[in-house]
Amino acid sequence: MSELTRKSLSEIRVLLAGKKAGALEVTEACLERIAATEPKVQALISVQAEAARETARALDAAGPDPSKPLWGVPLVVKDVLCTRDVPTTCASKILEGFRPSYDATAVARLKDAGAVLLAKANMDEFAMGSTTENSAFFATRNPWDPERVPGGSSGGSGASVAACQAFGALGTDTGGSIRLPASFCGIVGLKPTYGRVSRFGMVAFGSSLDQIGPMTRSVEDAARMLQVIAGHDAADSTSVDRPVPDYVSALAERRDLKGLTIGLPAEYWDKGLAPEVAETCAAAVKKAEELGAKTVRVNLRLSEYAIAAYYIIATAEASSNLARFDGVRYGYRDKDAASLMDMYVKSRTKGFGPEVQRRIILGTYVLSSGYYDAYYRKAAQVRRLLRQDFEAALAQCDLLAGAVCPTTAFKVGAMTSDPLQMYLMDIFTISTNLAGLPGMSLPVGLGRESGMPVGLQLTGRAFDETLLLQAAKTLEDNLPAAGFPEV
Amino acid sequence: MKISPEEVAKVATLARLDLSQATIEQYSQQLGDILGYMDKLGELDTAQVEPMYTPVDHVSVMRDDVVRKTARREDILRNAPETDGAFFIVPRIV
Numbered sequence: 001m002s003e004l005t006r007k008s009l010s011e012i013r014v015l016l017a018g019k020k021a022g023a024l025e026v027t028e029a030c031l032e033r034i035a036a037t038e039p040k041v042q043a044l045i046s047v048q049a050e051a052a053r054e055t056a057r058a059l060d061a062a063g064p065d066p067s068k069p070l071w072g073v074p075l076v077v078k079d080v081l082c083t084r085d086v087p088t089t090c091a092s093k094i095l096e097g098f099r100p101s102y103d104a105t106a107v108a109r110l111k112d113a114g115a116v117l118l119a120k121a122n123m124d125e126f127a128m129g130s131t132t133e134n135s136a137f138f139a140t141r142n143p144w145d146p147e148r149v150p151g152g153s154s155g156g157s158g159a160s161v162a163a164c165q166a167f168g169a170l171g172t173d174t175g176g177s178i179r180l181p182a183s184f185c186g187i188v189g190l191k192p193t194y195g196r197v198s199r200f201g202m203v204a205f206g207s208s209l210d211q212i213g214p215m216t217r218s219v220e221d222a223a224r225m226l227q228v229i230a231g232h233d234a235a236d237s238t239s240v241d242r243p244v245p246d247y248v249s250a251l252a253e254r255r256d257l258k259g260l261t262i263g264l265p266a267e268y269w270d271k272g273l274a275p276e277v278a279e280t281c282a283a284a285v286k287k288a289e290e291l292g293a294k295t296v297r298v299n300l301r302l303s304e305y306a307i308a309a310y311y312i313i314a315t316a317e318a319s320s321n322l323a324r325f326d327g328v329r330y331g332y333r334d335k336d337a338a339s340l341m342d343m344y345v346k347s348r349t350k351g352f353g354p355e356v357q358r359r360i361i362l363g364t365y366v367l368s369s370g371y372y373d374a375y376y377r378k379a380a381q382v383r384r385l386l387r388q389d390f391e392a393a394l395a396q397c398d399l400l401a402g403a404v405c406p407t408t409a410f411k412v413g414a415m416t417s418d419p420l421q422m423y424l425m426d427i428f429t430i431s432t433n434l435a436g437l438p439g440m441s442l443p444v445g446l447g448r449e450s451g452m453p454v455g456l457q458l459t460g461r462a463f464d465e466t467l468l469l470q471a472a473k474t475l476e477d478n479l480p481a482a483g484f485p486e487v
Numbered sequence: 488m489k490i491s492p493e494e495v496a497k498v499a500t501l502a503r504l505d506l507s508q509a510t511i512e513q514y515s516q517q518l519g520d521i522l523g524y525m526d527k528l529g530e531l532d533t534a535q536v537e538p539m540y541t542p543v544d545h546v547s548v549m550r551d552d553v554v555r556k557t558a559r560r561e562d563i564l565r566n567a568p569e570t571d572g573a574f575f576i577v578p579r580i581v
Binding site for chain 2: 097098099101102194195208234240302305307308309319326328329330331332333337339340341343344345348360364375378379380381383385420423434435
């Protein structure tokens, strides 16, 4: 049984399609794995075991369908994504018991592709956080070392995939929330170009920053999931009407990295990296050079302004997006409220956790009269400059490479007393969301000191996921296998 | 950058949050640090720069003004804390 759960998505897909393994058999293997690992890892908020079995039985009865590229493949979905009739909490008390009446588009597309949805994954509340410690319910542990965080905010998705509970997961990324947990958990995580994947049904945090993306154990797996979820959606007016390339076939078109130029931003390499991270990422870059890539130093001179711009924009947008949670139509309503205003205030105050409240206050402040121009408008101007910075760098190379995070996964509780220090963990990932570019984390080895996974971040031009995936796959094929955590 | 406890309390009212005095003071401190960090944006000359509020070059997406039924009342009301089957019920306003 455990042999099945260790397979990659691409491998299990073939076994299922060829009837070497049944859909129910594979689903049961995952459910067993979940039962065995959840006491230690706590990746999941809710498990839909019976519904998953029912879906799997129905698939088996109908037989493998070649038109469904994920036929029978069990997956996990971050609890920020609406799943019809299945509780969707965003890891918040304010949405405890909430059951959406529709599926997010990305979820519907996975279902249409034949996937079996096993569970809703834990996360930082409303995607606000970098460690999954801000979940209102419980903290998820890193499968590689349960004393350490899995990263966040898609920490449940990351841990679930790393622990082989499922063959892939959907995460979301607003400031690094796919890439950071992927890096900390030693798996692949891809944040697509803004507009590549529909945000319909994703509970919004930062509407100009959010994207849904795959978290998987291999690059090919990520390509297969992206293939299914990408593409225009009339229900999301920010989704871009642009053809989706064949990401999977494109992977075979590249055997080496000849002709590719990789940019190394000085601001991401010169200082601030833990030695083990610098060393492991540098070794991966050296491997890329051996495979034929040219490397060139580039500059992203405005990097030091990115966090400030991001936290103004993200919190401003969040304060607006979270205004809908008022106890009126769904979610927690305080029973003792004496008046309408009292209902709003009590429901929100009791329903939202401290980090969410802190960000709402910050966002409300920067948007308030008298401060809007100094903060929000200014940050939006800086955002344009940051994008131009990236465009200039990407004119000199095909993609950028650097560490995802200055450190590997740290101990639970290490950052929780200092919000600003926590925000600085996002330093290498947030610019990509501000610029709207695609970024992925590829596991490139274990850190020499901590023994924990190190992720290399690759950032590409807008809508150039094909190149990112090709480069990542080539590197992946030529680096030692990541291995599995002992959980 | 100092943000006074009074300012935090004012913003909390706007955000429909009721913060304890201890939390107001804690936020006053923490937000002061965070906003101080953000003041660094003042180092950049953005006088000629058009703000970029979204990374996609947007045209307003339109559709024909035709009525479409996309949801059922029961579904919309199913998560309501209080409903009479037709409306969301809230505390009296007037």
